[in-house]
Structures are given as structure tokens and as C-alpha cells.
Amino acid sequence: MEAVFLQLLNGLDKGGAYALIALGLTLIFGTLGVVNFAHGALFMLGSFCAVSLQKVLSMSMKVRDESVTFFEAYKEVPYLEIWFGDAGKALIDWTVPLALLITIPIMLGVGYVMERGLIQRFYKRTHAEQILVTFGLAIVLQELVKAYFGANPIPTPAPEIVSGSAHVGAWFGLSDAIVYPWWRLIYFLFAFAVVGAVFAFLQLTTFGMVVRAGMADRETVGLIGIDIDKKFTTVFGLAAVVTGLAGVMYTPVLPPDYHIGMEFLVLSFVVVVVGGMGSLPGAVAAGFLLGILQSFASMTEIKSILPGIDQIIIYLVAVIILLVRPRGLLGREGVMED
Amino acid sequence: MNMKDNILVLIFGAVILTMPLWAGIVGAGYPDLLQKFAIFGLFAIGFNILFGFTGYLSFGHAAFLGIGSYTAMWSFKLLTMNAIPAVLFATAVSGLFALAIGFVALRRSGIYFSILTLAFAQMCYNMAYSVLTPITNGETGLTLTATDPRILDAATTEGLPSTELFGMGLSGYNGFYFCAIILIIGFYISVRLYRSSFGLMLLAVKSNQNRMKYTGLNTKPYLLSAFVISGMYAGLAGALMVVIDPLAGAERMQWTASGEVVLMTILGGVGTLLGPFIGAIVIKYFENIFSAFNDAVLNQVFGFLPDFIQGIWVSFASLFVGKGWHLTLGVLFMLIVIFLPGGAMEGFRRIAAKFKKEKEAHSAGGAE
Amino acid sequence: ADFVNNPGNNKSITLGFNVPQTGAYADEGADELRAYKLAVKHLNGEGDGGMLNTMKPLSLKGNGVLGKKVEFVTGDTQTKSDAARSSAKRMIEKDGALMITGGSSSGVAIAVQSLCQEAGVIFMAGLTHSNDTTGKDKRRYGFRHFFNAYMSGVALGPVLKEELGIDRRAYHLTADYTWGWTQEESIKNTTEGLGWETVATVKTPVGAGDFSQYITPVLNSGADVLILNHYGKDMINSLTQSIQFGLKDKQVNGKQFEIIVPLFSRLMAQGAGDNIKGILGTTGWNWALQDAGSQAFVKSFGQEYGFPPSQAAHTCYCQTLLYANACEVAGTFYPPEMIKALEGFEFDGMGNGPTLYRAEDHQCFKNVLVVRGNQNPSSQFDLLEIVKEVPREVVTYDAKIFGGELGPYKV
Amino acid sequence: MSSILTVEGVNKNFSGLKALDDVNLVVEEGSVHAIIGPNGAGKSTFLNCLVGRLVPDTGTVLYYGNKPEGETLFGLPPHAINQKGISRVFQTPEVFEDLTLFENAMIPVMAHLDGSYRFNSWGGVLSRGEIADAAEHILSDVGLLEKRNMHSGSLSRGDKRRLELAMCLAQDPKLLLLDEPTAGMARADTNNTIDLLKKIGEERKITKVIIEHDMHVVFSLATKVSVLARGHIIAEGAPQEMKGDARVQEAYLGGAHL
């Protein structure tokens, strides 16, 4: 029972992450129709916004490290610490939440440049060409990040105050053994909030309808006086921001490295397709569904009956759903069915 | 199949078979890379039969590559070190898998098909890595051991077994020629297929499935045949990989490997006969040659420059070679697809057209 | 005798450094490459000579090897067996490499080692810790200077007994490949020998990233020790996440919950940050060792690059020197002779005390370090505190226990 | 004359909308049966029900293609229906846009000769002369022979429609369904098409069901006219009768000058 509860919690937070990544992807892929293999790279760039901020905040003075005797070594003392003492330390401690603030403008800029500079020429090109060019872009971004930050994961911890775990079990009157990291709970809530905000934006304004229409028939929407290029740029920027935020928030969960995006890439495509192309609720639902199923499939009890199921559950479920429901969970007719 | 095609195949064959003689000029004249050219070329040519002809983009063809490798490996381990049975079994078994996977995946089209194939391949990969370890030896990969049963020729070999073709060893250049001949046959078959009425049907599928159905043609078996054929090419390529280097690892089934063949095909030119092969060569060449550059080599190259400029150049260039060769590849992908949609073949066509124009202009000028 | 890539009358020889330049172990690979370059420098008589000043017996003269200048080529294993083999083949076939060295994963090392055996080229393994490398998959042409999982278990045992007692329940998370399997087995044997109970052993895919789904079951399993048979990025992630899930603060069965990482390295400790503090494990070598060899190496490495070498750098540096020395001793590059010179070679002055390259399985035997994540580091590099230096006699085992066959001298 | 299609009591609803309401109809073999009616009357829906593309909610459709007792086509995939001798021209032309006209014409010929699937992967397309001949013949019939090497995607719409018609004819069908075959065609081409359809009618005795708004076409070709309005057949008979029928006037022709 406790185990089930814990795996469920775990699935929720994993699902939140999938949902958030898939949300950004479904804006680009399900709405604009671009098979964006650079989506993972956007996630990665988001993470490295946090890393960079951390780097900037902990910019340090080099002090001769006397304890190293074999050769001349230097240790680094952050300027913030030198100047502001504990306040400076606290600032460094809060790197990740602070990074959210800088990530929004940065990712908006990245999305803008990427769409205007590259993606825009590819709306009419084939999926295959979109894959090639965005994959190329993803590699370039990755390699640049690697050249600058190195290949190893860079720890970017959450603020001290939320680094422990919450006694979730006690809240629900269950066993005290059920604990869950604060940051993961925050991640889940954050994902929820972002998803809600994006939905509100697209549902409560006509923006969503215009974009859908533009996706279905770009030319005609242009002919009725709508500057669809601009709308698409906005969508792309929005997607980049959502994905970047997902990346920032994920850094305390998983220390980012240059390759982190690729690891999410395939999975996020699966999530989007299982959810149904172009359906935002679908992407979110599929994200949670797959997250929870994967979490349960890793339970020892289940693995002992079906060995290896934890390895393939996501793909297996994807296959079954696509066969039973041709357009995924909540896909609309006519979107990317060619 | 007309005269022009026969000539194409002949020239292709001649170019491939003489490769060891001239590839050295660009630093590619060593067996391992040449073998790769042949194997991945074959893989891409087969992939093109599905993707190029029918427009169905499979993102899981690496699974067949892996299945071919494992099958061939088990043929070596259980039967004989002769490459022929290994190659035949691998082709057949991967064909069977392709039949099963294709049967299911082809119930959907477009991006849904891509995701289904991807899902199947990832399942194969993940299982090869974990629960199927007894068959695949997991991450370490399946290797030959001196204690393999090899019921047909265990008695005749001593020490560590190595692959052979009726007594001829298949490492080094022999291995290359073996792969090259299979590649040429594979290319010939793909040309015949392209020119056949079956090939025309595949192009029709790509163009308008609805019209096809209402013309009384059942698209599904056409697609399935194409899927199985290209799966068999992949299995064959996988078998050749272990013929020249008897180790079957799970990584070659990962989605990135499936993605690689997609990239090769697009880079060279989707739907063209030669393009996929050219794409394969370009990518493998970059992978092998550029990743081997290091600072020492760069310093040599830029040695003629004054020291401080040399330093700048070397550090800039080192971004793109050695461990940064991926960057070069990424830039190449982008440049090609932005400026040369249609891939390398499109590039050749444009160059040819330009020459022709110039020639015409010349002759026109001459007439005046 | 003629052999593959015989340098003949050439003025120089080429060595092939095959390290991960991309992928999860890229930083490890980078450090290995630094060490290799340093070794080449020292072999050619440049720089301060490093361990050439401390190694004994020493046949090298600082004028290259057998009078030939040492050059090198590099390759990227991508931490994949396929890629590693093809890169090794390239170095052998195209660049004429006389010896291949490197690798950062046992899977890769074993794959390349068997390739080298077939090709008749010496393979000096870099980082590889699986028992299989010099056990069931050992090869005549392959040598390992690094220690292995079995030795980790033996070295760790007494410390565990002393610090955690004999009544413990252990839960293993294990990287699903040869190294993980053998380490799990070795550690399990050790702890069960102490009287510990093994609650569960769970295999996790390499590169899983988020391990939370494997960690949550630990919480309710009744285990009071978590053993992470992970390395590199996987270990950083699984350790970080275990701590986020509050495992380190937990009390189970009336005891403080403990996490053990049987194989540690300083590069990893850097990645894991504060989480490493107080965690027990073993390591092959540490820059803080005070013997003359280690100090000489740290000094020249530190001068060259500004930070101390990792255990990866150390083992790779040693391997290069050991190969060169063996050629010098044999008086030829001819592999069968060189192999014989290295088999059973006893040396000292390269860190870890007196060392033996055992003839039966080409495994080096030297002191093993039991370490703990430093609670109060005195410098940024001082991440591991040496708990105990376990003497080589203690960790030596019978070569037969892991089976395998070296194969012929001549191929 | 025997009937080739018999429709009895067909009903079809689209989420509350009665698109077809108890439709009964007999198509005589060899006839040209026109179905006219205002937009949204259910003509296309009816056509879809005839060939099993849509399954009606109630009612039966029997096809007497090969079997004297007739058979139902419901549930059969499109290619199987076509193989039974029913071809169809779409309201918006559907051709193989990436292929040349010649290839476009060869495909139906092959479908006719080889059935719904044939793994004919070794012989070149042109190795069977009869296929090329038939394709050329049919292209010249519709006057597109000189464009044989063009890609059909760059044809004007009128030409696409002619090509599609040619492709259907190349299969030598028993029953040809035409949904507005001359919509958007220039008058000259409309006349050509009428002539073509007439000629084919005389040569091959193909039964045709034709939906058309152009009364000129209807009255030039049809041997029988059924008028559909709001899902009902409101009148049926010879073309001349229908012209004068008051109900037809009101529901369909309005004040239009013919």
C-alpha cells in the first residue's frame, strides 16, 4: 500500500516533467507541425540558464590554495560572499529559482531567433528535412555547450530550505516512512501551474484558434488578413519558454550536462503522439499516464512477474494506444495525418 | 532496367571495387572505414526502398540491423564460421521480424507510423540490453569464444575462431571486398526494383494512397513488401558488421542509430538511387576522419602561420575536429538542408545543369 | 620477427589512445588523454620526467622507446563497444598504432581487448574495474593496471564491519552490465561474509538519469544500507537522488541508514558535490598519497594542467610507462617478447607501493585505498579522505577463481 | 435491361442530421443515371453508400457485378470494391501528382491486369508492352497524350479531371461513378468530356452514375434522372420529364435559365 502510494507520487512528478516537456513540444510539433529535434536542446539550454546564473553568481576571486603543496593551485571564493557575506551566500543558494526569471527572456529570445532564422523556412518543407536541420541544430548547440561547460553533469542544487524531503505520508495519515523530496513536489506544482497558464492563454484568447487555423491552412489564414508568421513566432517563443522553464526546474533533480536534452527527446515525441497530435490536454494526460505507468512498472513485485517490463512499458503502452486509438488519446482529426 | 541503368550499376561497381586504390588520397583507404562505407551504404540503400520510394519514415530500422547482427553471431557460434550461412540467416530472420513489426506498424501512416516503428525498435533495444542478456550479452555485446559449439566446424578451428568464406579469412581488405560485392548486388537489386512495376506502385503509394485504393490496388501489401525488403537489407548490413568484426552490441539498435540512417538518406538525397549511399559515405567519413584530428595535427596544419595566429586558429578549429567533430557534422546537416534541399544528389544535379547551361551559352556564343 | 605495425627502421612509433571524448565518461576520457600526453612527453625525455624519476626497476632512458620517438593518435570510444572497436581498428589499420590503450567502461575495455587479441596488438586497459577484464574475458594481449571489483570488496569488508557492524540489511542498485554485475557479486559476497543480509539487488539501465523509481522502493524495503554499484554520471544522479529522498537521514531497524559507493573517483565526487560527504568507497589511487611516485606524478601533472590528476589519469599514465618499459626490457616491440617481459613484472615507485603484474591473468596487484567523502575538505581537490590503505597481500586472490583463458602469445 | 445496383430503404444520419431518408433506387445496366439535387441534398453521401464507403444506418444496396443474385459491398475496403468493377471520379481530382501522366495511366492498367497486389519486382515497368500501349491509348482518348511526360501535379484542374477520368476508364469498369465530372471545366472541355463519355458509352457499355449540376451535361448524357432533395428522392424519370416537373423546378432549378 505504502509502496503503491509512493510509486504514485513518483509517477506524478515524473509525469509532471514529461507533461511539461511534451507541452512545449506539442506547441511546436503538434501545432506548428515542425518535427523539432532541437526540442531537447531547448530543454538543455534552459538547464544551462541555471548553470550559467550559478556561474555568474559564484564568480570568484582566485586565492592561492595553500593547502595544495605539490603545485601552484588556486581556490575560488565567490565575490558575492566576499562583498555581502551571508546575504551573498543566500543569493547563490537561490540560484535555481532566480534562474527562472532570467530564463524567460533568454528562452524567448532563443525561440525568436530560432524561428525567424531557421524554422520559418521549414514549415513547408518535408518532415524529413525538418528532422535533419533541427537535429543539426541540436548537435551544434550541444557541442557548443560542451565546449564551454565540459561533459560532466554540473550540480545545481535547490535552495537549502527545500533540499530535504517532506513527510507526505504523515499528511495523509499514512505511514511516516513515506517521504518525498520537497523539490519534486514543487516541480509537480510548478508543472501544473505552467500547464494551466498555457491552457488559459490558448483557450481564453482567440490566439489558440488562430494558430490552429494557421496550422491547418496557412495560406488561407493569411488571405483573411492574419499575420500568421508572427503568430507562429509567438508560439515558438512560448514553447521555448515552457521547455526552458522545465529545464531550469529540473536541474536540482538531475544535474544537467550537455546531453540531457537528447535523453528526453524521444520520450517527449512519444508522449506527444500518444496524447494526440496538436492536443495540449492530450500531451499533458499522456505525460502523466506514462509517468505513472513507468513508475509502477519499476516496482519489484511487478518486475518479478514481468521481467524487463520497466524497460519497455512506455513504448508498449504507446504501441497499444496508437493501435486502439488511431489519433492518440485526445488527438483531433486532420492534424498531421498525411 | 535500361542501358543507362546497366551502365550506372557497372560504374558503381567499378568505383566501389577500386576504392582501396584511390580512397587513400583522402585518408580513407584503410579496411575498417571502407567496410563501413559498404555496410552503411547498403543499409541506407535498403532504407531508401522504404523511405525514399513510399515516403514512410521508419525510425526503427536499427532494430533490424541489430537483429541481423545477433542472428549472424549465433550462426557463427552455433554452426560455422563461414559467413554465407550467417548472412543468409540474418537476412531471413530480420525479414521475419520486419514482417511482424511492419504488419502492426503499417496500420498507421505519417508520424504515427514513425513513432510506432520507433517504439518497437526501442523495445528491442531495451530488451537486448536487459532481459535478453542471455542471448545478447547486454552491454558488453555478444562475442565469439573458443568454447562455442560450432557444430559444423568446431573441430577444424583452433585458438580463437575468426570469420571466413570457405577458408578465406574475412578481416581487412578481404572483408571489404566481401561487403562490397554484397553492396553492389544490393544496389543492383534496388535499381531493378525502382524500375519495376512494383517500384512504380511504391511511388504511387507515396504520391496518393487514396487514388491508389480507388484504383483497386491494395496499398498495404505493397507497403509491407517494401518494409520487409528494407528490413532485410538492414539485417544483411547488420550481419556484415559482425562478419568483419565479430561483436554484436546493443547500441547499434538504439534510436540514434535509426536516426543516423535517416540522416544519411536525406543528406544524400531521398528517393534517389545513389543518394543514400553518398550520404552514408559522407557521415562515416566525417565520423572517422574528423574525430581523429587532434591538436598536434592542427598545429601541423596551421604551422605556417605566426605563432599567436596559429594558436587562435588551432583553438577555433579544434572546436570542429577531434572531440568536436559532432559540431562539424551538425553544421553540415544544417547547411545541406538549408541550401540544398534534396541532398547531395540535388547538388550534383545543379552543378550538372550549370555546366550544361554554360556549355550551351558557349556553343550559342560560338554560333553568333 | 614480423608483426602488426612493426616500426622497422622508422624513427618513431605510434601509440593509440582510445578514450571516451563524447558521452557520459567524456571528462574521465579527457583526464586520461592528459595523462597520456604527459606520459609521451616524459618518455621522450621532455618535461621533468615525472615517474621516470621514481619508477624501479627502470629500463627507460628518456629517449623514447628503444631509441624511437613516441608519437600518438587519439580516438573516441563514445563509451560504446561498437564505436570503440572501430576507432581502435582505425588506429591499427590506418595510423599504424603499435599499442592501444584507454577505455572507460569495462564493456568497452573487454570489447577492445578481444579485438586487439585478434589483431595481434597490445592493449593496455585504462579505467576498467570489472572482474571479467582479467577474469573470464582476459586476453594474452591485454593488461590491466587498475584494480577490480573483487579487490574493492575485500578491501571494503573490514572497514564496513568496523563502522557499520555485522547486522545490516543491504539493498543493491546495480548498473546493468558486466562491471555492475561483477561488482554487485563481489560486494555481496563480502557483506554476506560479514553476516549482512541482502534484501534485494536491482539492475538499473545505464544512463537512466532519473533513478527515483528505483529509489522509492528502497524506502520501504527494510534495508538499512544502500549500495550503489554505479559509476560516473549514473552514480552522481543516483546518489544525489537517494539523498534527496532522505535516505541518509533515515533511521531503520534502529540504525542510521548508510549509503555505500564501492567505486569512487575524485571526478565523480566533484559532480556529486556535498552529497558525497561521509560516503564510503574504494578507489585505485588518490593524489593525496605521500609516496615519492605519486608526488612526482601529481607535481608534473599539476604544473602542466593546474589541477591534480584523477585515478583515471594515474592508471593511464602508468600503463603507458609500463608498456614502454617492457619493450625496453624485451629489447623489441615484438608483442610476444614484450608480453613476456611484462608478465610477472615487479615494480615500485608508481604509487600504491610495490606492485606485481601477475602473469596468470595480467592483473596488477597493489595497495587499494578505502576512502570516505571528506567532511571538511581542506582544499577544493581534497574531496576524498583516505580511511585505510589495504596492503596488496590482502587483496590478492587466486587467478583461477574467475576462469577464462589468456590465449596464445602468437596470433 | 437488368439492374446493376438496387438500393432499398437506405437511411443515413450524421449526428442528428438526416442526410439520406429512406432512399430507393434502381440503376439499370448500361444506363447513364444522373442524380441531381440542391447542394447538401445528400448526393455525395448517397454515392458513398452505394459503394460501401459509408455504411448506411439501415437499408441494403445490392450490386450485380459478377453474381446474378447480387452482393452487398458494405465493409469491403475500397480496393476490393474497385476490383469488382466499380471506378470512381472524385469531386476534387485525385491523381498521382508526383508521377508523370504516362505513369498515372499505367497504374490503373496494371491494377486491371494484375489485381490488387502483385509482387512484380524484377521486370521493368515497360517490359510489358500491353501496359504501355493501353496507357497511351487512353491518354490519347482524352487528348492528353502530348503531355505524357509532364508531372500531373502541374496540370490545371480541368486537365487533372480529364486525367482522372482516363485512369478510371483504363480499368474498363462495369460501373463508373462520377461526382461532378465537369465542375470547373471550360465549356469547350465540358463538351469534349460529354463527347468522350458518350463515345465510351457506345463503345464499352459502361453503366454510369453521374452527379452533376451542369444541366447541359445532364441532359446531354443521362438516360434517367433522379432528383434528390433533403435526403429524399422527390422525382425520377427521363430527363425531359424532369425538366418540366414542378417539384424539380422548385427544389432544384429555381429560376435558372437553361
Added chain:
Amino acid sequence: MSDKITQSQYSGPLKKTLQPIKSQGTDPAFFSVWDVHAYYGESYIVQGVSFDIHEGEIVALLGRNGAGKTSTLRALARTDDPQLQHGEIWLDHEPLHDMKSFQASRAGLALVPEDRRIIPGLTVQENLELAQIEGRKGWSIERLYELFPRLGERHNQIGVTLSGGEQQMLAVARALAKDIKLLLLDEPYEGLAPVIVHEIEKTLEDIKKLGITTIIVEQNAIAALHLADRAIIMDAGQIVFDGTAQEVLDNAELRQEYLAI
């Protein structure tokens, strides 16, 4: 009237360059097209089309299949295909040749495309609302439903499942939902039953009364000529006749040669 307008008849700015450029010349007519050349990639389709239209005029653009009528309309509406390589287009003193299609639409040009192009996935109502999101609004949606009661009945149906005729009405209604100065109709009667053709004809008469300038492309030349004041006939991408509708109706030879009626 001559077959082709000459340079001197053209009231727009006289500037012949390779690229459409902004003119500083004299005052152009209400709608003025000057030497428009347009390509689909390599294929040269619209080969130098020029004409002037006065405010409130209705012009029938006629010609055989493939004459280039649709292409001309699309070039005027500034769609991406065909590409305008040369020429100027002025609508009420605004240079359309400098614009993209959405800007042309906001400048008051509305194209009802030949295959209607109802937006998939949207209902009838949404299709109409979409047209009023940006740019100036024209008729209210209620008023459009009065004009086309069938659309009102079906306002919640997905647009593309409408019957052909209903879709045509929706396309016209969508154009009127904006404040337009020039209406381009590409075969508005195609596929419509005579009753409906009649209805749409009446609507077009109404539109005419409102003073909306219209260009109508139609295969049913007679019907179009009855509606139009003027006729322009195209052949092979060029204008071969420009005159009054009556002239065409009277000139059997001309009709026979270019229209086959």
C-alpha cells in the same frame, strides 16, 4: 478597345524594374495592375498582365482551363505561390505589390479561392469569427447568417463537412465578414446547383449595389457576363481582350476562339 492596354492608357506609375518597387508616380486608378509577371518556381505563368478597374465596377475574368486566371488572382492577392517577380499592383492608392497576403487583405482585398479553402477543424461560426480577428470588420456574423440562412442553421458544424454549395457560401461569407474594397471570386458557381447559383448571383448583385468592386473568374461565362460590366479574357498567361461585357456577348468569333461558346 484594343486587345491589350497600352502603356499610355495605364494610369499607374510608369516604372519598369525587375522587382516590384514602391512608386512615386501619378495617381493610379482605384485598382491598377501594371505588368505583372509571376512564376511557380521555374515555370513562368502570368506573363505581363496589366489592367485598371474603377471603383464599383464588376469585371469578369475569363479564359480556358490553364489560361492563368487563378494564378493571376493569387498573384494579386499576394499569396506565396506564384511569386510576383515584376509589376505593380495598386488598390485605392496602396501598393499591394509591397505587401504580403495578410497585408493585402487588411488593405481591403479579399480572395474567395477556387477550392474554397474552408479551414479544417473549425466550425462554420469559427471560420467566420476568424476573419474578424484582425483587420477591419465588415458585415456582422448575424447579418451574414441572414444572407445565408443555411450557414446559420449549421453554425456549429465543422466547416469542411458542409456540402460543396454550403462551403461556397461560407467562403463568400467569410470574405464579406471583412471590410473589403475589392472582392476576387474564383469560380464561385462551381459545383453549385442552379437554385443556389441563382441565389449567389442575387447576392453578388447586392454586393454590386453596395459598390464593392469585384473581379469574378467563372467558367459559366454567360452567367458571369450578365453580372459583369466589363470582361477581360486571358490566354496563355496574357490578356487577349479587355472590353465591355456586352462586346463579348455580341462578338461570337471572340467567344468561339477563347471561350468556345
